[in-house]
Amino acid sequence: MTDSSRRGAARIAVDLLGGDAAPAVVVDGALRAADADPDLSLLLVGPQEVADEIIAALPPDRRASVEVDAVRRVVGMADSPLRAVRSDTTVRAGVAAVAAGRAGAVVTAGASGAAVTAAVHGLGRQPGVRRPALCVTLPALRGPVVLLDVGAGLDLMPSELAVFAQLGATYAAVLHGITAPRVGLLSIGAEPGKGDKLRKVAAVALADATLPPGARYTGYVEGHDVTLGGHADVVVTDGFTGNVLLKGIEGAYALAAGHETASGPPVSVPRAAVLLGVPGNVVVCHGAAEPKDVADGIALATTLHHLGLSGRMAAALDPPARAPVVAEVRP
Amino acid sequence: MTDSSRRGAARIAVDLLGGDAAPAVVVDGALRAADADPDLSLLLVGPQEVADEIIAALPPDRRASVEVDAVRRVVGMADSPLRAVRSDTTVRAGVAAVAAGRAGAVVTAGASGAAVTAAVHGLGRQPGVRRPALCVTLPALRGPVVLLDVGAGLDLMPSELAVFAQLGATYAAVLHGITAPRVGLLSIGAEPGKGDKLRKVAAVALADATLPPGARYTGYVEGHDVTLGGHADVVVTDGFTGNVLLKGIEGAYALAAGHETASGPPVSVPRAAVLLGVPGNVVVCHGAAEPKDVADGIALATTLHHLGLSGRMAAALDPPARAPVVAEVRP
Incomplete structure (x- = not known):
């Protein structure tokens, strides 16, 4: 038995402000990902007007599947990663959505140090990690x-x-x-x-x-x-x-x-890496990601969710330990 | 004024036993190098019969330009690099020829750790290194x-x-x-x-x-x-x-x-690296070097000698320090 049996529509949180060329590249990447995967549901984390731009570009019948967490702050490449513990940053809010079960995975093209900090702060670590x-x-x-x-x-x-x-x-x-x-x-x-x-x-x-x-x-x-x-x-x-x-x-x-x-x-x-060792599915794209890379990252995040990666990882690390926290998240 | 004005026939010491496929690859490489550079003089460091194979394959008028240091031991890839302080190993004997002014540079495709050990032991270090x-x-x-x-x-x-x-x-x-x-x-x-x-x-x-x-x-x-x-x-x-x-x-x-x-x-x-920081010209080829790589290493060593690299390096490191030791070596 694997978590992959729990297929269903995946809701993927996307950090709209992460990346050297955000939000434009993230907007394009999210639209590509939605186009490629008709089952994809997005949780857009960033300024409302950026989210609106994506929603407006989607086919009308897809628009209802999109949720938005309106967050305006970003952790820049030159900022201290510690800024990512602030709940009003996009990367931290995206991680919080995973922790709360509102998303099956989060994707960011922001600074990887900030993503790791946000993930550890928001999700904790898996047993032994x-x-x-x-x-x-x-x-x-x-x-x-x-x-x-x-x-x-x-x-x-x-x-x-x-x-x-x-x-x-x-x-x-x-x-x-x-x-x-x-x-x-x-x-x-x-x-x-x-x-x-x-x-x-x-x-x-x-x-x-x-x-x-x-x-x-x-x-x-x-x-x-x-x-x-x-x-x-x-x-x-x-x-x-x-x-x-x-x-x-x-x-x-x-x-x-x-x-x-x-x-x-x-x-x-x-140009998308998976953060292993935290109880939740987190994908970090290259800071210089292009739209294709962001779309690839969203597709990878969807795969992680469908395969129940973080739950199976927790089980492999320490079988009798606490139950998977995130693998059973449903969109 | 540069040492490159001191052009002349270069004598290059070659470690016949260094490298995964030695001596065959080194024999081929040395012959290629001799073929490409009519001014090249070789100091072959290894078993006499291997040196004889190279000499026999050279045009008759080139044979007199070759010297041989008959040495039978090698420092293998799995050996401790400390073995390279032994004067009866090919890499150490090649370095000794540079230290003694009998060669303008040495080339080895043996273990790089052994080459560094042999070079430091046989040549010392340049000022501040x-x-x-x-x-x-x-x-x-x-x-x-x-x-x-x-x-x-x-x-x-x-x-x-x-x-x-x-x-x-x-x-x-x-x-x-x-x-x-x-x-x-x-x-x-x-x-x-x-x-x-x-x-x-x-x-x-x-x-x-x-x-x-x-x-x-x-x-x-x-x-x-x-x-x-x-x-x-x-x-x-x-x-x-x-x-x-x-x-x-x-x-x-x-x-x-x-x-x-x-x-x-x-x-x-x-696939040939130059060892910097020792008062002598030392070229270390990839352990899996092919004949072309060995020939490239010998050509690089010849260039280092003609440019007087190690002498100019010593001058750059510490202008008032001791005079270049090796740059003026003549074959």
């Missing part, structure tokens, strides 16, 4: 590779990387149906003993960690294993290294291919 | 980008990143003629205050560092700035992050383009 992780799936040559953390957790302890392994392995199973995920620790050589102090201790912690059934720790992997795949389905690292690597790969694809390759469609990295 | 850095130049969209460190220095202090800024800026000026290099610190956002503890303190250290004339610190850059360029000519980071990023970019080019792109020739990352 001290630091949440931002997680993406990359299109590697040999199947998808789940990479985490890509920016939430800096200056980590080795035990926190072991928790990321649990989160990532569960995500790979739930989202990608990888029933026996191989978990690798990102380092600078495949041989044991390579890496900095954090990696050397974390390798011991990961070897000793209780991973979800079927998952196993397979040792060090390197930067190219994230793009080529083959050695690990889940790659664990700290948020600094993961963020630098993800952006470097993104730039490499842009440089290598312009907008297309000789051998096929362009390769790109996802 | 506590940790040497491995440095590569990437083909960014808007001009070359010098990236360091890509694997020598782990668990660094902020002041060590400031020294890397000096090394990288000098390298950009000497190798690429960039007279006013912009130096960026790799982080996870462009705004001040982004990044982990090391980056936050290093940003202050870099802003306060004495850079070569014309060079300036321009603040944080991100992963994509390494591939796209435009914001910095020199990107400074610790060896863990730099190594992961470089290998990730390499894998991305391989995935994106196969072996060619729609818009032109394939993009790739260099």
